[in-house]
Amino acid sequence: MDANSIISSLTGKFPEDIYDASVESDIRIVAKVKPENVVEVCRYLKEDLSFGHLCCELGADYPDRNEIETVYIIGSYDHPVVITMKALLPRDNPEIESIVAVYWNANWYERETYEMYGVKYLNHPDLKPLLLPEELHGEWPWRKDYKGFPNKTARNLV
Amino acid sequence: MDKTVGPSEMILQIGPQHPMLFGPWRLNVKLRGETVVDSEIEMGYIHKGIEKILENKTYLQGITIMDRICYLEAMTNEEVYVGCVEKLAGIEVPERAQYIRVIIEELSRIQSHLLAMGEYAEFVGFVTMFMYTIRDREDLMSLIDSLTGARVTHSFLRYGGVKDDLPDGFKEDAKYVFGNLRKAVDKYEELFSTDSIYKARTKGVGVLTADVAKDLGVCGPPLRATGFAFDVRKDEPYLVYKDLDFKVCTHTDGDVYARVQVRLDEMRESMHIVEQCLDQIPNGPIFPENTPYGKRSPVMRVPPGEVFHRVEAPRGEMGMYMVSDGSDKPYRVKVRGPVYPTLQTLPPLIKGVQVADIVAIAGSMDTCTSEVDR
Numbered sequence: 001m002d003a004n005s006i007i008s009s010l011t012g013k014f015p016e017d018i019y020d021a022s023v024e025s026d027i028r029i030v031a032k033v034k035p036e037n038v039v040e041v042c043r044y045l046k047e048d049l050s051f052g053h054l055c056c057e058l059g060a061d062y063p064d065r066n067e068i069e070t071v072y073i074i075g076s077y078d079h080p081v082v083i084t085m086k087a088l089l090p091r092d093n094p095e096i097e098s099i100v101a102v103y104w105n106a107n108w109y110e111r112e113t114y115e116m117y118g119v120k121y122l123n124h125p126d127l128k129p130l131l132l133p134e135e136l137h138g139e140w141p142w143r144k145d146y147k148g149f150p151n152k153t154a155r156n157l158v
Numbered sequence: 159m160d161k162t163v164g165p166s167e168m169i170l171q172i173g174p175q176h177p178m179l180f181g182p183w184r185l186n187v188k189l190r191g192e193t194v195v196d197s198e199i200e201m202g203y204i205h206k207g208i209e210k211i212l213e214n215k216t217y218l219q220g221i222t223i224m225d226r227i228c229y230l231e232a233m234t235n236e237e238v239y240v241g242c243v244e245k246l247a248g249i250e251v252p253e254r255a256q257y258i259r260v261i262i263e264e265l266s267r268i269q270s271h272l273l274a275m276g277e278y279a280e281f282v283g284f285v286t287m288f289m290y291t292i293r294d295r296e297d298l299m300s301l302i303d304s305l306t307g308a309r310v311t312h313s314f315l316r317y318g319g320v321k322d323d324l325p326d327g328f329k330e331d332a333k334y335v336f337g338n339l340r341k342a343v344d345k346y347e348e349l350f351s352t353d354s355i356y357k358a359r360t361k362g363v364g365v366l367t368a369d370v371a372k373d374l375g376v377c378g379p380p381l382r383a384t385g386f387a388f389d390v391r392k393d394e395p396y397l398v399y400k401d402l403d404f405k406v407c408t409h410t411d412g413d414v415y416a417r418v419q420v421r422l423d424e425m426r427e428s429m430h431i432v433e434q435c436l437d438q439i440p441n442g443p444i445f446p447e448n449t450p451y452g453k454r455s456p457v458m459r460v461p462p463g464e465v466f467h468r469v470e471a472p473r474g475e476m477g478m479y480m481v482s483d484g485s486d487k488p489y490r491v492k493v494r495g496p497v498y499p500t501l502q503t504l505p506p507l508i509k510g511v512q513v514a515d516i517v518a519i520a521g522s523m524d525t526c527t528s529e530v531d532r
Contacts, residue, residue, distance in 0.1 A: 027394065028466070052373075053372065053377075055475070055477050055494055056477060056479065058492040060481060060489075060490045061490075071479065071492075073466050073477070073494070077372055077386070077388055080394055082466060082468075084464075084466055084479075103375070104374055104375065105374060105499040105502055105503075107502060108498065108499075108502050129202075130201055130202060131201055131202035131205040132202060133202070141207075141210070142209070142210055
């Protein structure tokens, strides 16, 4: 299966949900997906296009566009194509459906994106911070406008 | 994990500091007698925020930070970062530099496997083995030191090339070290395959089938031990791997014993790759001549864009997603380490096993907390 046939299959199945899809090289595809239907798209990718390997899932903050992106990078064990799929979420209330039901190892990636960017994953089995201590919860430290923790460093405690 | 305990059940907290654990993390296991009923992992004890740090460092400074993600994988970590920037900026790497990169990355794969195997043998109660592997690893570390000038955190790669050329007599040194190491690897294999207590503790323990492993997102030696040959060096070749003759080592059993066997075979295969490279390496520059970026240029602007690049680290697939906005620092960097998905599989894998087997299973996965926490 090559990149062009994957893109035509994907846009043919989800004409409404997939937009800005393009082929970057023989083995890289980029696309954007509407947040409402990300689970169906992922399930189609996994079951029909053999994208069985979730490389990673991450967040990225774009304050000038007032958006937070959730990026899904999904590879395959059968063909060399890797798809980079993005869902754009509003920055003040980012919410998206969790894909743990489709890709089991998305669990920790979503927990990390939640604690770092504040993206709420709906229907996640156990959405709680993974790496950060409790007192940093709610600060969303990897957003671009985060100014550090002025009241929580050792210098200010002394 | 449900924290309520029934009759004859208890919750055992292993970690954050424990001889079995490679770095601080915590494993809470619920036991019924000696059997694991349920378990839960707590991470974050050495979270360093490396991805955020990288956003605030220039591209040249970033190479040094990438080493610190995990010192065993330092070379492949650098390779994935440098490879991302080279893809974004369209820098061509001269052939000699590519060969040198393959040599140093394969050497570092061998030393990582040696340490992993030593630690793992210690976990299953085979402490002498740790002394053997550390002793044999030392020659290899000197070889790496002679090329990069550092034992663990090398900062050796540059955008478009490498820092230094091979030192004089490197080929002879490598031949001498590999001669000893081949004998050592054979000896380890003999020790592992003849020890009946060791086999009783590892054969049939922690079995993963290929389908389950793929579903859980496991990569690297644990996946190859299930019989499924997935290796980024073959499936998405970078550097000069497509010109080299090597095979992807697999094993069919998928248990603890098989994972160690795969690492033993991979060490032999890596030595084979390095020897080929030393025979084939062409003369020429180790740094591109017509590049806008100097070798030590402190300021380097990369064209805007985004890229996902992946390489095969000793522990599996190491990927990086990088967004550049055209400034001298990356806008967003995501490190996708191989251990991150592998460590997640521990709770389902240790369900129903005995307490003593937790150590064998976790050790055979060759996990690294520093890389998971970043």
